[in-house]
Amino acid sequence: MSLLPPQITKVIEEFSKLPGIGPKSAERLTFHLLRSSKASPEALGKSLHELKIELKYCLNCQMVSLQEECSICADSTRDRTTILVVENPLDVVAFEKTSYKGLYHVLHGVLSPIDGMGPEQLKLKELIDRCSSGEGSGAGTDSGSLRLPSGQAGSIKEVIVATNPDVEGEATASYIHDQLKDKVEAVTRLAHGLPMGADIEFADQVTLREAVAGRRAL
Amino acid sequence: MSLLPPQITKVIEEFSKLPGIGPKSAERLTFHLLRSSKASPEALGKSLHELKIELKYCLNCQMVSLQEECSICADSTRDRTTILVVENPLDVVAFEKTSYKGLYHVLHGVLSPIDGMGPEQLKLKELIDRCSSGEGSGAGTDSGSLRLPSGQAGSIKEVIVATNPDVEGEATASYIHDQLKDKVEAVTRLAHGLPMGADIEFADQVTLREAVAGRRAL
Numbered sequence: 001m002s003l004l005p006p007q008i009t010k011v012i013e014e015f016s017k018l019p020g021i022g023p024k025s026a027e028r029l030t031f032h033l034l035r036s037s038k039a040s041p042e043a044l045g046k047s048l049h050e051l052k053i054e055l056k057y058c059l060n061c062q063m064v065s066l067q068e069e070c071s072i073c074a075d076s077t078r079d080r081t082t083i084l085v086v087e088n089p090l091d092v093v094a095f096e097k098t099s100y101k102g103l104y105h106v107l108h109g110v111l112s113p114i115d116g117m118g119p120e121q122l123k124l125k126e127l128i129d130r131c132s133s134g135e136g137s138g139a140g141t142d143s144g145s146l147r148l149p150s151g152q153a154g155s156i157k158e159v160i161v162a163t164n165p166d167v168e169g170e171a172t173a174s175y176i177h178d179q180l181k182d183k184v185e186a187v188t189r190l191a192h193g194l195p196m197g198a199d200i201e202f203a204d205q206v207t208l209r210e211a212v213a214g215r216r217a218l
Numbered sequence: 219m220s221l222l223p224p225q226i227t228k229v230i231e232e233f234s235k236l237p238g239i240g241p242k243s244a245e246r247l248t249f250h251l252l253r254s255s256k257a258s259p260e261a262l263g264k265s266l267h268e269l270k271i272e273l274k275y276c277l278n279c280q281m282v283s284l285q286e287e288c289s290i291c292a293d294s295t296r297d298r299t300t301i302l303v304v305e306n307p308l309d310v311v312a313f314e315k316t317s318y319k320g321l322y323h324v325l326h327g328v329l330s331p332i333d334g335m336g337p338e339q340l341k342l343k344e345l346i347d348r349c350s351s352g353e354g355s356g357a358g359t360d361s362g363s364l365r366l367p368s369g370q371a372g373s374i375k376e377v378i379v380a381t382n383p384d385v386e387g388e389a390t391a392s393y394i395h396d397q398l399k400d401k402v403e404a405v406t407r408l409a410h411g412l413p414m415g416a417d418i419e420f421a422d423q424v425t426l427r428e429a430v431a432g433r434r435a436l
Contacts (some may be wrong), residue, residue, distance in 0.1 A: 003311050005273060005284045010265040017257035018247050027308055029236050034282075035326065047228040047267030048259040051251065055223060056303045062429065064252075088253075090245055095223050108253065141306035 010035075011041070035175060041051045060130065062123040063108040072096075072104060079103070081157040085176060087164060095162070102160075105130065110168040111175055119175065127176070131156045131183045158186045160213060226252075229259070245410065280324040280341040282307045285311055290314075290322060297321070300373040303345060303394060305382060313380070322380075328386040337393065345394070349374045349401045376404045383410060396405065 002009055010031060011175045017027035034042040046165030058064065058070035061083075065071075072078065086092055090105050107122045119125075150151070160178050163169035190209035194203055203211075220227055225250060233244035274425040275281065276288035281299075283289075290296065290310070300320030304310055310322050325340045337343075379394050383386035394404045410428035411419055421429075 003281075003289070003314055004307065005272065007265070007268050007273060007284055008282060011262075011269050014257065014265045017254075017262075019250050020246075020428065022244065025238065028238075030269075031306060031308060032237050033266070034273075036235075039387040041266040041269040043388060044229075044232040044235075045223070045263045045269075047232045048251070050225050051224065051259040055225060055252075057294070063221075064223055064226060071221070088411075089222065090248055096221055122375050144376030202348065 057106075061104045062108060062126060063092055063094075063104060068129070077101075080155055082154055082160065083127070083130065083158075084160045084162050086162050087169070087172075091162065107163070110163055110172040112168045122172075124176070124179070125163050127159075128179055129181070131159065156184050160187060160190065161183050161188050163192075188189050220342070275324075279310075279322045280326060280344060281322060283311055295319075298373055300378065301348065301374055301376070302378045303379050304380050305390075306385070309380065325381070325390070328381055328390040330386045340390075342394070342397070346397055346401070347379075349377065349398050364369060374402050376407065377402050378406050380408050383408075 002164050004012075008103050011030045011033075012023070012026045013031050014070055015021050015025050021029070033044070034038055037116055054066070056065050057066060058065040058073055060073040061070060062127050063070045063072065065073075079102040084095060084100060084102055085105045085107060086095070087110050089106055092106060095104070105123070105127045107124065107127070109117050109122050111117060111119065111122065151162050159176065163171040163172045173189055180187050191214055192207065194200065194207060200208070222230075224254050229248045229251075230241070230244045233239050233247050234241050239247070251257055251262070265436040272284070274283050274286060276283040276291055277286050281288045281290065283314060285292075296322040302313060302318060303323045303325060304313070304322055305328050307324055310324060313322070323345045325342065325345070327333060327335050327340050329337065329340065345376070350389055377394065377398055379416050381390045390408055400405040409432055410425065411432050412418065412425060412429050418426070
């Protein structure tokens, strides 16, 4: 018999399912919510309940969105010839803080057979469609009732694969290259090298090798 | 303008209010809930919504409970002359794994003026009442409609203060000692010393001093 009432153990159990939260952290969070004046279980519960309600994914880039077309795809000032492919929506947020002004495509994961993530589980078909849909229809034929403004009609010239530099990310990049190499002018990958502020003494050998291989003229 | 829909930023915001969860962790948790097949925002939201519904605190020991009297206070086989005073309900769960067979009292916090926690914010009055209520009424007069089985009628002989060995815990223990020293036979404190499996070389000097001061005959 558990000493704690079931509604408490239920919350602890649900918190424990989250990444990086073990049973002890889950207990601490639960009792914090019971006592805290700042955080309340009702507010968190309500926001979680509403999380998926009316949540849409952009029909073009698969970014989380309130409309069927996200604000980036709808922005006519952006460069519509380049698509930057990322693993998840937060990566889009990260790149939006840089000076990148092209379009995006969110895969919602990476190829990882061990986790049951194959090409069908990712938004890969949608990416391939974006890069090939306009072929033969001719650029500039702005026809049809549904607006397809973002990189349709074979206008995509470059696909930049920005998956993480790990095993799954590299495999996914390689797969995307195979699928798209005949459809767009260039499939590129983010540069590998030393991050800003890094200390060469402590850099790993793979990063150093990539940094030498990718050296640039000053 | 935020790139993320408001229902997502709301969940991130609520997660960020929890202890040990910064903005980055909150983002990660939120997107994990959106994608994961194991953890779902609905299940966590529902459990949080129900967290406080029908949650009661034992009228005697203030432990979280489903009834007005918790299973420990209702257990007639337990030693009703001893109360172990703890900071929070999880401490009760911890002591229940030991061979302790007395009663408990949960303070729901410790004295900490900097956090606005004074004696009124804790369940201290209830503890003092438990130790003094029976005075003059005579032990064994099991009268009245409400059962008051656990350590009432002046039957408490010892109060063991099991607050954490930190500044707030020591201050709380000292306060409880002042309040109860004339009401019970003994107010005691958990032993300080080396934890099992510790390495003397790495023990701090306060712990070592306490371990020497509290040495026992073999």
